[in-house]
């Protein structure tokens with residue numbers, strides 16, 4: 001795979017090559033920089049060296065020339081004796097000064113000519129013309145040597161050799177001079193330091209100019225013109241003037257070819273060469289490294305590409321692997337989930353089994369117990385290990401021989417499985433470890449494996465003792481009286497149907513006796529309901545033992561019992577049975593430490609004479625029982641057909657009363673109560689009236705007892721309370737009444753637990769202050785259940801109500817006993833008042849009641865006052881107030897309103913005057 005040049009790759013390449021060039025370039029720069037510096041330093045030092053050397057050369061020349069001058073001065077000591085003969089000692093001198101061409105004596109010849117007598121080394125020759133001038137000048141020197149201007153040596157013009165002549169006057173002579181002819185070229189050659197370098201090239205080029213007169217060259221060491229140009233340019237030339245015997249020479253020293261030195265020999269040259277070599281080396285190394293790097297890079301690229309391809313392949317492989325992993329992970333997850341669910345299910349099942357209220361037993365296919373839960377252990381009283389591996393029925397079922405509950409086949413002793421069913425339930429007795437039996441509900445289900453084979457049986461067992469008991473209790477309650485356990489009306493009806501059916505078939509007679517205890521209510525009221533219940537139980541017992549075994553005694557409600565004497569022949573006298581039962585009940589009962597005697601009234605109806613069905617017979621016997629009560633109680637009476645009509649009237653009245661309540665046919669009348677002395681209105685009594693749609697009025701004496709019997713008195717009494725409160729509040733608000741209104745309460749109302757709530761609701765609803773409500777309770781009611789009475793009256797008093805005892809004198813209570821109750825006033829029953837004028841006993845009773853009531857600080861109201869004579873007596877006896885026709889009959893509310901308004905309008909307080 002070829003990688004295309006990407007910006008990053010291009011950048012990388014540039015960077016790489018840039019770096020590669022950077023090193024040699026840097027070295028080159030350093031090299032040239034160093035070279036230049038070194039060169040400058042070298043030139044400076046060479047210049048110094050050159051100048052020092054040049055100075056040495058010049059000095060050397062000066063010294064050499066000076067030594068020649070000195071030699072010339074000493075020549076007189078070496079004065080030759082004869083011409084052409086070398087003086088003694090000149091040899092070594094000449095040997096030291098090869099530049100001396102000849103040494104001689106110059107003599108002035110005739111005509112001034114010069115004769116030379118040259119001894120050594122060269123043969124004599126003529127001296128140059130200048131010698132004469134020198135000779136001439138010599139005296140002026142005072143005997144000091146003199147140097148001539150340079151002159152070309154004769155015969156050597158081609159070669160251009162020059163010489164100078166040193167003249168020195170010989171002492172003691174005037175015309176003789178020693179001379180030394182010096183070749184300038186040898187002088188220079190020997191007068192200067194070695195002038196050749198190692199290479200043989202001259203190190204210095206020395207030019208000597210005689211500048212005494214017109215400058216003229218003395219000699220030059222330059223082999224060829226321009227041989228030292230370049231060096232001279234770089235080093236320059238050193239020039240110094242020297243004076244030799246009054247001649248001025250300018251010595252110019254220029255560097256020779258050897259002075260320049262090889263470039264490579266110099267430090268800068270070496271630096272340069274070294275730098276260049278280093279650069280080349282760096283380039284070579286760079287090149288090598290680069291080449292290797294390129295090779296490596298190529299290899300890396302190739303490898304990278306191969307790796308990329310491999311990576312791709314690996315990626316694909318990893319992708320596939322990841323997919324596989326994911327699938328595996330999801331499978332593992334699923335498996336884990338399933339496993340966790342299984343664990344949860346298992347632990348849940350275990351928990352369910354452990355917590356289950358019902359016993360659970362699992363058996364294998366043969367009915368051998370394999371699993372048992374704690375509830376089963378508790379139920380049967382075995383530990384699990386005692387039941388496991390045991391066969392089911394032998395342990396748990398009373399029937400040792402019954403088959404196991406395996407449900408194999410279709411008929412099994414304990415459980416028989418209907419065809420195709422997988423489970424079945426049955427109820428039967430099971431056995432505990434202690435041998436006791438209990439009713440159980442067993443539900444067995446087949447447990448199959450995945451192939452449908454029976455693996456075992458799951459049994460759920462519930463102890464149904466409570467349910468069975470409850471069912472039997474319900475059954476009992478449905479047919480039996482709860483208190484006496486005697487059959488109730490339902491079983492009575494069924495029994496009656498049975499015995500009547502049998503009697504019909506066998507032409508036999510059946511007697512139905514309805515019994516009712518006389519004044520049972522009084523027992524209840526005076527001794528309490530518990531005593532009443534005990535009495536009923538005892539009566540039931542006596543009735544039960546007073547009849548034959550086959551006869552039925554049922555309790556049909558309250559103190560009413562019904563007895564069915566079945567299968568009677570013509571000779572049997574049911575009235576005798578009635579009398580017998582009355583006699584058995586008449587025997588005294590021991591109740592709560594009291595001896596109590598009760599009587600019973602019995603009504604008898606006979607099948608088929610008085611009815612052919614159960615209902616009719618019971619209804620007619622009931623009517624006969626009422627007849628017995630009317631006839632003085634404590635007796636048995638047969639039904640006669642006249643009775644039926646009266647009984648029907650009573651039932652019909654009850655029905656109409658119910659309708660009257662709903663149809664609001666009831667109304668309240670109000671009878672004033674006035675002060676006996678002032679005639680002032682001190683209160684009024686609310687008296688109920690039943691106004692029938694036809695306008696006729698049913699008196700309360702006729703319907704209140706029926707309402708009490710059938711319970712209607714409770715709603716009727718509540719209505720009376722509401723209505724009286726409402727009306728009284730209306731009068732109060734109108735400002736025509738400031739006296740309380742009395743409301744009669746029946747015993748049934750007083751026993752009702754909602755009484756107080758009813759009173760409070762009536763007060764709250766009307767807004768009447770409690771002090772304007774006076775509750776009138778009969779004496780028998782107050783004395784009936786003293787504890788209950790005291791409690792209720794206390795609560796009424798707490799409410800702020802007025803309390804009166806009505807019909808006082810008809811009961812058996814004593815006044816001091818009454819004082820235990822929070823009572824405000826007594827109302828003397830009108831039966832006592834009626835005859836107080838004519839009957840001294842009644843007068844005495846009334847007078848005593850009034851006197852005693854006053855001693856107990858009770859207010860007394862006389863009821864039923866019809867005459868002035870009665871009122872006069874009452875005034876005399878200090879009776880507080882009276883109520884009766886003498887003052888006013890009970891008035892409808894509107895008439896009472898008129899009366900109250902009239903009283904207010906006339907500002908009269910005494911009703912008697914109206």
Ligand SMILES: Nc1nc2c(ncn2[C@@H]2O[C@@H]3COP(=O)(O)O[C@H]4[C@@H](O)[C@H](n5cnc6c(=O)[nH]c(N)nc65)O[C@@H]4COP(=O)(O)O[C@H]3[C@H]2O)c(=O)[nH]1
Nearest residue numbers: 687688699700701704720744745746864865866883884885
């Ligand atoms: N002969 C005669 N009778 C007089 C005279 N002055 C008043 N009366 C009557 O005497 C009865 C007085 O009421 P009670 O003793 O509470 O006797 C009341 C009371 O016990 C009961 N009653 C009346 N209204 C109610 C009521 O709303 N609730 C309850 N529970 N009983 C009531 O019915 C009884 C009879 O009530 P009423 O027929 O209204 O008869 C009233 C009244 O009309 C009179 O000078 N001569």
